[in-house]
Amino acid sequence: MGFIADALARVKPSATIAVTNKARELKAAGRDVIGLGAGEPDFDTPENIKAAAIAAINDGKTKYTAVDGIPELKAAICAKFKRENGLDYQPNQITVGTGGKQVLYNALIATINPGDEVVIPTPYWVSYPDMVLLAGGEPVIVEADKSTFKITPEALDASITSRTKWVIFNSPSNPSGAAYTRDELKALTDVLLKHPHVWIMSDDMYEHLVYDGFEFTTPAQVEPKLYDRTLTVNGVSKAYSMTGWRIGYAGGPAELIKAMAKVQSQSTSNPSSIAQWAAVEALNGPQDFIPANNEVFKGRRDLVVSMLNQANGISCPNPEGAFYVFPSCAGTIGKTAPSGKVIETDEDFVTELLETEGVAVVQGSAFGLGPNFRISYATATEALEEACTRIQRFCGNLK
Ligand SMILES: Cc1ncc(COP(=O)(O)O)c(C=O)c1O
Numbered sequence: 001m002g003f004i005a006d007a008l009a010r011v012k013p014s015a016t017i018a019v020t021n022k023a024r025e026l027k028a029a030g031r032d033v034i035g036l037g038a039g040e041p042d043f044d045t046p047e048n049i050k051a052a053a054i055a056a057i058n059d060g061k062t063k064y065t066a067v068d069g070i071p072e073l074k075a076a077i078c079a080k081f082k083r084e085n086g087l088d089y090q091p092n093q094i095t096v097g098t099g100g101k102q103v104l105y106n107a108l109i110a111t112i113n114p115g116d117e118v119v120i121p122t123p124y125w126v127s128y129p130d131m132v133l134l135a136g137g138e139p140v141i142v143e144a145d146k147s148t149f150k151i152t153p154e155a156l157d158a159s160i161t162s163r164t165k166w167v168i169f170n171s172p173s174n175p176s177g178a179a180y181t182r183d184e185l186k187a188l189t190d191v192l193l194k195h196p197h198v199w200i201m202s203d204d205m206y207e208h209l210v211y212d213g214f215e216f217t218t219p220a221q222v223e224p225k226l227y228d229r230t231l232t233v234n235g236v237s238k239a240y241s242m243t244g245w246r247i248g249y250a251g252g253p254a255e256l257i258k259a260m261a262k263v264q265s266q267s268t269s270n271p272s273s274i275a276q277w278a279a280v281e282a283l284n285g286p287q288d289f290i291p292a293n294n295e296v297f298k299g300r301r302d303l304v305v306s307m308l309n310q311a312n313g314i315s316c317p318n319p320e321g322a323f324y325v326f327p328s329c330a331g332t333i334g335k336t337a338p339s340g341k342v343i344e345t346d347e348d349f350v351t352e353l354l355e356t357e358g359v360a361v362v363q364g365s366a367f368g369l370g371p372n373f374r375i376s377y378a379t380a381t382e383a384l385e386e387a388c389t390r391i392q393r394f395c396g397n398l399k
Contacts, residue, residue, distance in 0.1 A: 010133045014126050015366030016374075019350070023360035033358040034387040036375045039174060040243040041323065045278075046289050049240060052281030056274045065270040068261040069096030069249070073276045076283040077249050080234075084207070085221050087232065089251035095260050096279075098271040100205050100235035100248030101127060102264070107201060107231055107250070108135040110259040111165060119159045119167040121151040123326060123369035125174045125203070137165070141368055147317055149176035149326060149369070153187045157194075166199045167192065169219060172206040175367045175374040176326040177301075177319025179210060182217045189223035200230040205248075208239035208290050210321035211298040228253055238323075239290055240282040245275040297323050300377040300384055307388035308375075311395040323378040326364065329371050335398035343398070346371035356397075357390035 019037035026033045056062070069077075074091040081087040097103040104127070108118070112135040120128045121142045129139035142159045144151045156167070169188075172179040180188070192198055202219045210216050220230040235248030250257075270276070301318070304325055308316040313331025329349045336342050337352040346363040350373050353359050364372025377384055 007134060007136070011130045016126055016362050019360050019362045022354065026354070026358065026360075031358055033354070033360060034379075034383050034390070035360045036377070036379060036384075036387055037360045037362050039324070039376050039378070041238060041241040041293070041378045042380060043241040043293055045241050045245070046282075046285075048285050049242065049278050049282050052285075053245075053274050053278040056277035061273050061277055063273060065273045065276060067265045067270055068257070069094065069270070070273070070276050070280075073249075073280050073283075076280045077251065080283045081232070081251050085218055085232070087218075087220055087227070087251060090254075092254045093251050093257055094249060095252075095257045095264075096247065096249045096271055096276065097260075097264060098246045098248070098268055099237065100203065100233055102246075102268065102271075103233050103235070103248045103250045103260070104128075104201065104203065105131050105135075106260040106263045107233075107252075107256070108132060108137065108166075109263045110256065111199075112137040115163060116165040117161060117163045119156070119164055119198075120368075121156075121169070123149060123173070123175050123364060123367035123372070124168075125170055126366055128168050128170075129368075138163075140164070144176075144178075144369065146328070146369070149173065149178035149317070149319075150180060150184060151188070153191045156188055157191045160191075160195050160198060162197070164195070164198050166201050168201045168203065170203040170205070172210060172216075172319070172321030173324075174206065174322055175324050175362070175364070176317075177322040177324045178317075179206075179214060179216065179320035179322075182215060182222055185217055185219060185222045189219050189226055192219075192226060193223065196229075198229070200226055202230060202232050204232060204234045205238055206322040207234060209294060209297060209323060211294065211301065212320070214320045216321075231256060236279050236282045241293075242275075242278070242282065245272070245278055247271055247275050247279040296381075297377065300381055301325065303381065304375060304377050304384055304388060307385070308391065311388075311392040313395050313398065314391070323376055325375050325377065326367075326369075326372050327375070328364075329373055332395060332398055333371055337394075338397055346373055349373060353391065353394050357394045359387045359390050359394075
C-alpha cells in the first residue's frame with residue numbers, strides 16, 4: 001500500500017486550474033496566449049470594500065474570531081437572505097467559511113456516510129463529484145438536455161434512490177451559465193417534496209450575475225416546505241470581485257450548521273478576520289456596481305455568443321447568467337487540425353486550439369457533458385474579440 005491515501009486515487013485535480021496553469025506556462029515561455037479558463041471577474045474589488053479591510057487591520061481586528069464567522073457578518077448575511085431571497089435565517093443558522101468551496105466541502109464531510117449518494121446534474125462545477133468522493137460518497141450524475149443544459153423533473157426523479165442524501169443545484173451554472181426560471185425550479189422542487197429523505201444543496205454563487213431581466217430564485221424560496229432540508233450556499237467571490245479574499249457562507253438548519261462548524265473547528269478554524277470585515281461592507285454597503293458590472297458582462301456574452309456561432313462546427317446557446325458560455329464543438333469532431341491530429345474529443349479540440357492559436361479554454365468533459373468547451377468571458381472585451389477571431393480561424397482551418 002502506498003503512502004498517499006487510497007481516497008485520493010478516486011479524485012482528479014481541478015481541470016480548470018490545470019488549464020490556467022498550462023496557459024501560464026506557455027505565456028512564461030513567450031507564447032501569445034489568451035487565457036479564458038479562469039472563473040473570476042477581471043474587475044477590481046470595490047474601493048469601499050478594500051477600505052473596510054484596511055480599517056479592520058488598523059483597528060487590530062486581526063485575531064482569531066468565532067470559528068464560523070463574526071456576529072457582524074452573520075447579521076449582514078441574515079439581512080441579505082431576507083432582503084434578496086425572502087429567507088428568514090437566525091445567526092445560529094448561518095456559517096461562514098474560507099470561500100463557498102469550503103462551505104460546500106464542510107457540508108458534505110459533515111453529512112456523508114460511506115455509500116451515500118449525491119445527485120449532481122451535468123454539466124457540473126468540477127469540484128462537486130470529487131468533493132463527494134473525498135467525503136466517501138457516491139456521485140450520481142444526471143444528464144441535462146444538451147441545448148438548454150437543464151435537467152427535467154423526470155430525470156431528477158429517476159436519479160433518486162433510498163441512499164440519496166443530497167441533490168446539488170447550481171443556477172446560474174458554472175460551466176453553462178444556464179439558470180432555472182421560477183417555474184422550472186418549482187417543477188424540480190415538486191419532485192423533491194415526494195422524497196422527504198433528500199436534502200438540497202443550492203449553490204447560488206452566481207445569483208447576481210443574470211442578464212436580460214432574468215429573475216433569480218432559490219429552492220427554499222420557491223418551495224418553503226423544503227426550507228428545513230435546504231442548505232443555501234453563497235459567497236462574495238463573484239458578485240463583489242472578491243475571489244482572493246475567500247469568504248463564502250450558507251444558511252440552513254441549525255443542527256447542520258453546528259455540524260459544519262465542528263468540521264471547520266478541527267480543520268481551518270475561522271476564515272480571515274480581515275476578509276470577514278470586508279465581506280460585512282460588501283453585503284451592507286452600496287450595491288450599485290453590480291448592475292454596472294453586469295452591463296459589461298452582458299455585452300461580452302452577446303459578443304462571444306455571436307462570434308462563436310459564426311465559427312464552423314460550433315454551436316453556442318445564449319445563457320441566462322454567470323460569466324461562462326458552453327458551446328458544443330460536435331461539428332468539429334472527426335476533422336483534422338493543422339498539426340495533422342484528428343479531433344476525436346473535446347479534449348483534443350481544446351488542446352489543438354491552445355497549441356495552434358494560443359487560446360486556453362476548458363473541455364466540457366471535465367464538467368461531465370461534451371463534446372463542449374467552456375469559455376469564461378470575465379476578461380477584457382478586446383481579448384475576447386481576439387480569442388473568438390482565433391477560434392473562428394482555427395475552426396475554419398480544420399479539414
Ligand atoms: C459553482 C461554484 N460554486 C462555488 C465556487 C466557489 O467559490 P469560492 O470558493 O470562491 O466562494 C465556485 C468558484 O468557481 C463556483 O463556480
